[in-house]
Amino acid sequence: MPHQKKIALVAHDAKKDLIVDWASANRDALSHHHIYATGTTGGRLMEGAGLAVERLLSGPLGGDAQLGAMIAEERLDALIFFIDPLSALPHDVDVKSLLRLAILYDTPLAINKSSADAVLCALKNDTD
Numbered sequence: 001m002p003h004q005k006k007i008a009l010v011a012h013d014a015k016k017d018l019i020v021d022w023a024s025a026n027r028d029a030l031s032h033h034h035i036y037a038t039g040t041t042g043g044r045l046m047e048g049a050g051l052a053v054e055r056l057l058s059g060p061l062g063g064d065a066q067l068g069a070m071i072a073e074e075r076l077d078a079l080i081f082f083i084d085p086l087s088a089l090p091h092d093v094d095v096k097s098l099l100r101l102a103i104l105y106d107t108p109l110a111i112n113k114s115s116a117d118a119v120l121c122a123l124k125n126d127t128d
């Protein structure tokens with residue numbers, strides 16, 4: 001597809017229902033793009049939102065690091081990352097590294113539903 005973007009969708013466990021609902025509501029827009037997701041999020045998105053997803057490793061097992069590498073190699077156009085602000089995570093260093101690289105490379109980044117709406121809207125205007 002000519003204007004296809006590479007978008008990563010990621011959600012922490014407490015936010016997985018939210019990302020499935022958000023992706024379902026935006027399935028038409030998302031289906032024009034190549035969607036990557038960390039392992040468990042990807043499974044939930046395929047099952048619950050009917051979205052075609054290229055699954056990476058689960059976040060705690062290296063999925064966040066894979067996305068960070070994609071950003072550093074300029075192989076990702078946007079990161080939608082529904083972060084749980086209320087739980088401690090064993091792979092917090094990976095989460096921080098991923099966010100740091102997204103900031104460093106000026107990758108469009110959404111960390112909650114409102115900003116995900118805004119990023120998707122911006123991508124849509126960019127691809128019109």
Ligand SMILES: O=C(CO)COP(=O)(O)O
Nearest residue numbers: 038039040041058059060
């Ligand atoms: O932990 C994550 C992001 O930090 C997400 O990983 P999963 O999608 O495999 O749960």
